[in-house]
Amino acid sequence: MITLLNCFSIAAISAGAFFFFTGTVGLLRFPDPLTRLHALTKADNLGLGLVALGLMPRAESTLSAFKLIVIWLLVLLSSASTAQLIGRALRRGRK
Amino acid sequence: MAELETTTPGGYLLVLAILLPLAGIMLSFIPGGRAAERVALCSTPFGFALACAVAFLVARTRKPIVYTIGGLPPPLGIALRADGISAVMLIAAAVIVSAAALYARAKFATPESVRESRSSLTFWIMLQAIWAALTIIFVGGDLFNLYVALELLTFAAVPLVCIDGRPETLAAALRYLLFALFGSISYLLGVALFYGANGTLDIPLLAQRVQATPVVWTAAALMTAGLLAKTALFPVHLWLPPAHANAPAAASAVLSGLVVKGSFFLTLRLWFYVLPALPTDKVATILGWLGSAAVIAGSILALRQARLKLLIAYSTVAQIGYLFLIFPLAAGSQAWSGTGWSAGLMQVLAHAFAKAAMFFSAGLLAEALGHDQIARLGGAARALPLTFLTITLGALSLMGLPPSGGFSAKWMMLQASIASGHWLWTLPILAGSLLAAGYVYRILVPAFSDGQVSLELQPKRIQEAIAFALTTIAIALGFAPQAFFDFLEIGRPMPSALP
Amino acid sequence: MSLLPYLDIGLAVLIVAVAIWTIAAPDLFAAVVGYVAYGLLLAFVWIRLYAPDVALTEAAVGGGVTGVVLITAGKRLGALKNIAPEVQPGLPFKILTGVLAALVASAVCGAILMLPEPPPSLAPEAAAAASGAGAGLGNPITAVLMSYRSFDTMLEKIVLILAVIGVWSVSTDKAWGGAPPPFRQPKPYAPMVFLAQLLAPVGILIGIHIFWTGANAPGGAFQGGALLAAMWMITMMARLLEPPRVDAQWLRLALVAGPAVFLITGLTGEFVAGSFFAYPPSLAKPIILFIEAFMLLSIAAALPMLVAGPPSERPDQ
């Protein structure tokens, strides 16, 4: 059982790290700010979600596991909003 | 483990002396408006009484009085201690702050038309904050607690510089702030290293534990550099003249008379109370040379100023230089170091009172004439006799002519330097007096010459009287009895007495 | 074997690189942005030094709120057209400064490497005293801040009040009594409003949680207060709330509450526990939490006021 959970953790965190990596590659390689924003928000949010998921079995208590989900949701909320704000700032700058 | 320190009888006075102005700040801020002025004026007599009570207790017991905050002794807790020099400085601060408060009523009363005005509220709160910060600096026994007090002093002093909002005052305040921040952070780095090397920040405990290791020397050097920047010792004096010359007179008097003495006081604490066991001769000599350079450079720059307030501000740079001669002259436990110590402290006091009086008078003069250009002072002495009497007496003390506190200070410095055999120190002392005579002559000669001046405004009698009273104290210090100098020795660690 | 040392070295290199960028960046705004990133990286170092309380403070204040202040300033200064061209100092001066800075840095490096072994510490005393003055506080840092060195903590709160008054005092006489300018441009933007409405209640809850657990776990009045302050600022950025007038009575009471309650409890300590700023051991924890609750309020009020700046001359909408 413990080995199984450990395998799950390793798999989820590695997948999360992979998505972070692709997000960063996108940030560096994409041509303009909007596409970069796309890479960052999409890939990194997924990556963080996977990392949080992978850490959940390792949490000390149910409360800590719950906190991990809350952290992910808060990051989702803030990155969604900041992406909107940055996007609007870009559109204004172009006009 | 050494025996833990406990509160001595009357120690609670020290806490009250600190909490009084702190409570004053909060009581002024909540209702704002005219209440700020009232609170400040009402608390000054109590603060003066507390300072006198502390001095009385120290004089009676002949020992420092101690308070361990929360009943928690160092090293974990913080202790407050008042020795001879703390008590004297507490009284000086209370007197000058009270004088500044009374003097400032004319300018910083809240106007009838508004409930609260920006400059009045700021002035009254910051004046009390300076007082609180200085009180902690004079009685604080813990290096980190003293750091917080230094920051309190900075945050109180900077807004006073730019209180009238002219661009040049804003620039002066910003420059002052940056120098002061550099000073505190450098001090704080020294504090970190002291803690890392000795595991305590309590001054007497540190004095027992410090050894002449590279870490301790680095810490002491960093703290000293920071404190020198805050004291405006040449060559890091650049911020002082614009800041002190552009502030309103009541603020300039406190800044020049007291605030720079706060960081100087901590330099004394560091070298004479934390590190007396170390061989500090070389450092004392370096500080002495820097002080000498400040005396000469400050005086020469003062000679070249066209504005009276700037001249007085540069004279502060020069007079601060004298303070640093205390390091070579009072170091160690030789026969003459007692004289050097008395001389240095006398210089602190005499300059505080004389300089405050001179800034008050310069402010009155500028308001009465509408300018403070030295070249256009012709005949001003006849129009403003009491103000010029004050300036003349204050200048007497700055030059070191008898009878005055300044004369006693410089005379004892000369005695100490001759007794110590390092007669080279007499040169800056004498040269500084000559140059001071030069810049005072530049003010007084046009003022006492014939000429017509038209007064835009007749200065208030009470303001002239306050300035005159302070200058009288500076003169009266010249008659201080031996008992006064013995009092200054109370609590001063003697290197030989240490293990 | 462990990867950690390499990660540590990588973090150190990264931090120094970002620090060099904030000093050397050609553009003012770029330097400011670099500094904000730097503040967040520092929080990781604090975690590695087993200092989660400091990490929280550094992330919230050193990186977060300081970042807001600096970015706002950088933007406003960047928008000013008529700033005089910077006078660049000459090469000899640069070299001299570089040598001086290198000397200081190497002296400090040397001092750190020569710190004595075994290191002197107050940890044993602090642990031993935990049963007395800091009774019931599982977080030794809260015990130090609120008990052994409570005097420092009270003074630091006074410093915050003075800073607020100092910031306000650089306004003009005409503007006095008014409110600081709004945080953002006139039109509230829908996603921003949404974020504020959703985040503020959650953030307030978390802020109070961090304050409450601070007695036993990392956290405390300062970290919790910084979070509450951030929530207030977000609602002001969404224009759901406007900055209050500087003469508002409730604002001043909130600013002063923390140090005032601290001072009053400190005074009563003389009568109930035999010394100023002492607590009766049986009641130490509730009293400390009581004081901290008011400090939370003061911090939550002071930080946004420091960010908002002095009152402006524009009439309030």
Added chain:
Amino acid sequence: MTPSVLAGLVGAVLVGLGLYGLILHPHPLRKLLAFNLIGSGVFLIFGIVARRGAGAGLRFDPVPQAMVITGIVVAFAASALAVALILRLSAETSRVTLDPDARKSRNGEDAK
């Protein structure tokens, strides 16, 4: 090399870098950034002092860590005050410089 020594050395480097920027940059906001770098370097040095002092069941000496928290708050307050001064000065003079000889106020008021 332990993490704490490494952090201490980073702190020392930050102090040096900040000092260089503080002296050299003419722009006050850049000076302020440099001051903040020095500040964080000093705090890191407090941090390693705290870490070295681990003992008696604690992973750190709580006293220096508490001092850092106080220090961070004070440094922030200082930055806010400096920024307020810089912004007012720039609005007032349209020149951001600390050079007292370069002051040219718009209202041309004669210095008293």
